[in-house]
Amino acid sequence: MKTGRCLKQITTAIVIATLSFSCKSSISRNAEQAKATDKPQPQPNLVYGDLIIKEQSDYLMIPVAVSEQNKDKGIDLKISRSYENERSNQLYNIIFYQKQSGEAHLLLNKKAIINSFDLLEVKAAQKPTTRVWLYKIIDKDTNTDTKFNSEDATIGYLSDLSGKNLQQITPDNTRIISWVVVPGQNALFLKIIKDSDNNKKFTAEDKTNFVRVNLDKIGMGTEIISDQIEQEIKSYIFK
Incomplete structure (x- = not known):
């Protein structure tokens, strides 16, 4: 027991x-x-592109990207002559560095993607030369997929050569198709497409228009084709 x-x-x-x-x-x-x-997940490294030097400007420019964009293809941040960036080389900001004083500042004070930037140099008779930077920037999640990408609106901005006085020149919820400078008027004309049906996409069904920006007094551009003109055109074509 x-x-x-x-x-x-x-x-x-x-x-x-x-x-x-x-x-x-x-x-x-x-x-x-x-x-x-x-x-915590490790943060991606910042990647700085090659210096952009323009004799017309007192500032050097340094493009800012991040390493995660290029983890599959390797880092390649060469900028073309027109500064149009490949999709794998998205830029998030630009540093402007004053050559003489050494002062540096950022172009943007918010999260955004800079699709492209071009120096506009407008020479008109009997007028001082106008020099500004034109940017195409994605700064709003217009298709509500929680990220900035090529499906979102691409807005036009202008700044002076120092990267200051940044001004929006095309309306919200639009995308720039093309642009041209008319020196005689000291004006910039941009062709845009609007999300006119409000479906959060840019398609062939959406309306296009042209926007005129006065480079003597930079601000939001004026649309050229009014609703009245468009209705008149339709009345002739679709009788």
Whole structure:
């Protein structure tokens, strides 16, 4: 009887010890998993493009990208002559560095993607030469997919050569198709497409228009084709 009672006690002790070890192992594994989950993901490195130097400007320019954009293809931040950026080389900002004083500042004070930037140099008779930077920028998630990408609106901005006095020149929720400078008027004309059906996409069904920007007094451009003109055109064509 005593022997049987001893065996029963030993068996019970073994079961309790086994269950205790199993619980501790489970708690330990859960704690390790929680630590791994809570561990912050490493931030991508900033990548600076080659210096952009223009003799007409007192400022050097340094494009700013991030390494995660190029993790599959390797980093290649060569900028073309027109500064049009490939999709894999998205720019998030530009540093302007004053050659003489050493003062530096950023073009943007918000998150955005700079699709392209071009130096406009307008020479008109009997007028001082106008020099400004034209940017195509994505700065709103217009298709509501929680990220900035090529499906969003692309807005036009102008700044002076120092990267200051940044002004929006095309309406919200539009995309720039093309642009041309008319020196005689000291004006910039941009062809745009609007999300006119408000479906958060830019398609062939959306309306296009032209916007005129006065380079003597930079501000939001004026649309050239009014609703009245468009209705008149339709009345002739679709009779």
